[in-house]
Amino acid sequence: MSAVNMSLADLSGLLLGFTFTISILSYIVGDNFLFRLATHIFIGAAAGYASVVTLYHVILPQLIFPFLDDGQGEMVLVVSLLIPSILLLAKISPRTSKLGNPAIAILVGIGAAAAIGGAIFGTVFPQTSATINIFESNNFINGAILFVGTLTTLLYFQFSARQEKPQRAGIAQVSKVLGWIGKAFIAVTFGALFAGVYVAALTALIERFLFLWTFVKELVLPALLG
Amino acid sequence: MEEIRCPMCGNPNPDHLENCQHCQARLKPLVISSEDGPPGGTTDADSGLPDWMRSEQQDETPSEDESPPEADSEGDDWLTRLREEGDSAPVEITPPSEPAESKEPEDEDWLQRIREMRDEDVEPPEDDDSSSIFDGALPSWMTDEEPAAEKEIPAQGASIPDWISTSDKQAEKRDTSAGTDDSELPDLFSSSDEDEAPAAPSQDADTDIPDWLSTLGEGGESASPQVEPTEEELPSWFTDAQDDAAPSSAEPSLVIPEPTPEPDSELPDWLKDSAESVEPLPSVESTKEEIPDWMTTVSEEPSAEPEAEIPEWLLTVEDVEPGATPGREPADNGIPDWMSGVDDEDAEAEPEISTIPAEADPETPDWLSGLDAEELSWPADSSDAETPGEDLEPDWLEKIGEGAAPDLVPDDDGLSPFLTDDGLDESLFEIDELSDLLSEVGEDLKLPEVVEDDDGLAPAELPSWLEAMRPVESAEDDASTLDQGQIEQTGPLAGLSGVLMAEPEIARLKQTPKLTSRLQVTEAQKNHIKVFRDLLATERQAQPLLQPIVVSSQGLLRWLSAFFLILVIGLVIINESQLVPSPPLVSVPTEVLRISELIDTIASQDPVLVSFDYEPGTSGEMDAAAAAVVDHLMIRGAYLTLVSTAPTGPALAEHFIATVQAEHNYISGNQYINLGYVPGGASGLLGFVQMPQRITPLSFDGMDAWTTQPLNGIYSLADFKLVLVITDNPDTARTWIEQVQPKLQDTPLITVVSAQAEPILHPYVGGENAQVRGMVGGIIGGAAYEQVTGKPNLARIYWDALNFGLMTAIAAILIGGIVNAFSILFRSKDRREA
């Protein structure tokens, strides 16, 4: 990367990126004007970009371009898609908001069905099968830990959900112990997740510092040192 | 079997029972217990009950509407109805008796019994004027009003107290108390103190003197206007009434039952006046402010001994001009309009009352006749009833004295005793259970017009005299039962225990609309409010920092950790250190190795679907993690088909191809194609799996994506050689696994995920039968994959910084943990010492 070989657009882009990076990192010393300015610009740009992508990748090819074609069947399909879309647009105004409820209902119904199907065929069946066959791919100790951990974690969810139901003292005690074991497994899992989040964030910090150093090394220092 | 509905609890009972089998209330009044059934022939189980009692059973909820009663207003208590009738119909007393027979035969039940009882017990009056048993019961002004009616209904005129009759005929009418039987009188009709009662009718012995009447009797100067004075016994209040109008209202309130039906045209002037003045309904407040002097006197001298001396007002009766009935208006010399009207237009007043049916005796209820004899003592009773307490403020007196029907609708800000607990004027509360009731009934008399319901039923059916009669009795009975026994002894309600106790409840219920309109705050609630306010006040106060030193140490910890982390990473990056060794190949996870093996099977131009489903925020990590894998694919010459379920995904993909893998010079349409953005989450992915061509017809750069090689041979995602999902979100990865993987058949699904998603996705990763055949997790996995391919990439650049950054972070966490642990120990120690 060299300023000499860069276009003005690339150069200004890097400068903007450098400026915004510094502005955001300034939050380390506390909330400030630069940070707020950068975040508001970011939100606006992100919303605008999402609008453009949505228009370009979905609305135009699915709703607009088919009108330009002559296909009668396409026209019927597009009109069928257009009506709920118009109803959804009614959600913009609070006065007409209720008109959009049926379209939202369609979205929710489809989403719920897709989620059910995916959960059943993508998680419940395969993971249950994997749990049942857990000793085939692991030694006994690891298999036992995996088996107990999976069941107790699941029981912890169920235990907390059915806590209100009266139980016999013995069952309640067993459930409590199993639930506590499940909670311990969840704590281990969340600890691993936290470590992963930290590594991801640290990688992002490294990437930003690398960007800053590259910018300084390639553009600022040559400019300062002549 | 015929049933009798209990007037108290409303439950049906066999008609042979005397008392309710549910509440033990007497079902049949003692007075009429031996009488026959209803003459009207009504077979209704409730026919034996008066309308007002039935309505009470039907609905105890008072009407919120103070407007004239409507057809469905039967749920209101009888008092409300009377008020409303009075409000809306200032003139008409009641229709003639014919509706009583034709439309409300149920009323005739008890009426008939009373009549018959009266026939048995009391001699029918022979002389309209003198022998009327009502003569002593009704104030004379009432008798004056109804000369015409007297001809037809002998008892009626007699019921009007003499003292009120200002014409010359007063003396003749007022004292016909002989032959009265107090034992048959309602309590309130009975004299409280026969010795002292100045009024002739009240001299009869009364064994049923209620406590409150006794109290009244002790009140000495109770100065009740109900006393039926002879001309020479006109009470002082009567003279005082020239300045204060209120006292006169006593009579109307008690006279209510007596103004039995008479022709409308015969309404006396005072009634006319009152009726006219009804229209500008004065509020309760205004009437309260106008307590007559005599009432003030009463309240100031509650302990006056009544027994030994005749009240002053009685002594001054003689001095009082007969026609000088109390009046409010000084301009009228203290004589209210209605009184002056009586004075001047006696003869004219009579026909106006004559709206009362003129059918004479047959239509006159016998029980009224029976009451005639009894009511000789009534005025005295009522006078006693006037002054039960010190602050007795007989609203009804004031209101009627003003010649105007008071607003039956209590003002919202009124001083009604039923309003609130704490805002209650106690003095009002003490008296007004009686006085308000009576006053309102009295107002009804002054506004006797009965509004016909829409269906023309209720008001027209009941004889006005009957309708007017009952409430007064009930009110009085109620008043008496407040202090006395529970069982009524005489009158139409005789024998009904609890009946009268229900009346105040009705009266209260009647006021509930007003209650609902304002906040009732009890003492307990006030306390709660105070506690809550105190709590809020303390919340608003800034709490002093208990451990300022700890807070500063936390701040220092934060600053130090940030400083060292930035310093270390900055130094490593500036030094461009490459000292830290890459992970050894032996430690590369199997799922990483499996990816390499799968990619090694990819031939040139084999279509590979690559999902860039991560956010720009994690692009640093994801680029480093995916760089080696994508590089491997590009090395293999795979045709990359890029897609994303995130709006920023297509741009990130383009950025990745253009920057991270710039060395491969992949050109859109030739080596890769960007299908763009697929919205909808799981639904969108499911649709994309089912019909990728329809969902993403165009590429990121506007090309017809599915006509290019090799995508023209792709009909479903299973036709791809490999599906690679690059994501930072475990939910997105799960969605891909759940929605796409089951449709892929033999096509392997591999993932490059962020370190933050790796732990949760491990269960999906496994061998040949696993849903995810291989996974690279975060920068560490990327570095491992670089070791597998033997080609350093982006992960290697970050590696040293990651190494020292992690070390610094671990040190910060450990040091911070130790500091905080010590701070906790010290804090707990200080607390223990404190």
Next chain:
Amino acid sequence: MNLKLKSPVSTAIAIGVGIVVLLGYFFGSDASGVPTTLGLLRDFLLQGAIVWAAVAMLVGIVNLASVHLGKIRANEEGGFSFILLLSLIITLGVGLYDIAKTHLDQELNFQRTSWIFNSIQLPIETSLMAVLAISLTYAAARLLARRLNLLSVVFVGVVLMMLIGAVPQVAAQAPLVAEIRNWILRVPTMAGARGILLGVALGTIATGIRILTGSDRPYGG
């Protein structure tokens, strides 16, 4: 079951389309893989879901703009709201221009919009993630100070072990530590993760069934 049909039309629609899509998993195509009528209807609904989700996103963006427009009118941090709207409008304008250029002049790759993305959105969002690293360091140091019990100790211990095992030099020089990290990641963590995944899946099924039976109506019914 608590069925409240406040909005029967929307409820019926949600239930109907949901059942069609769900049945499409089983009867969407015949044995030869040709889509059945139910499968065609399911495909139409899935295509519609994509379109309508896109429209819903646009509605959300319009709502965002209107909210900030209202803030400008109410003068509540109107300066930042104005900047946000300006940024949105500029990006949208540039994007529409790029769309027009792409389809009219066959100009590829959304150059101007991509410049905005790479120069503004990407650095800002990555920097926000970087700031998170600082915050997480402090948060991890404060973990035990906030709550000290066995589970929190387990949590912090796992965090430290995972981080220490991730340090390249430690992994290189103390393989046992790396092995422990791998074991934690592959045995107890995977057990907990599997339980969580199953729990989430079951919860998803339960929620979906509630929606498909009309018990839950998150669409305003």
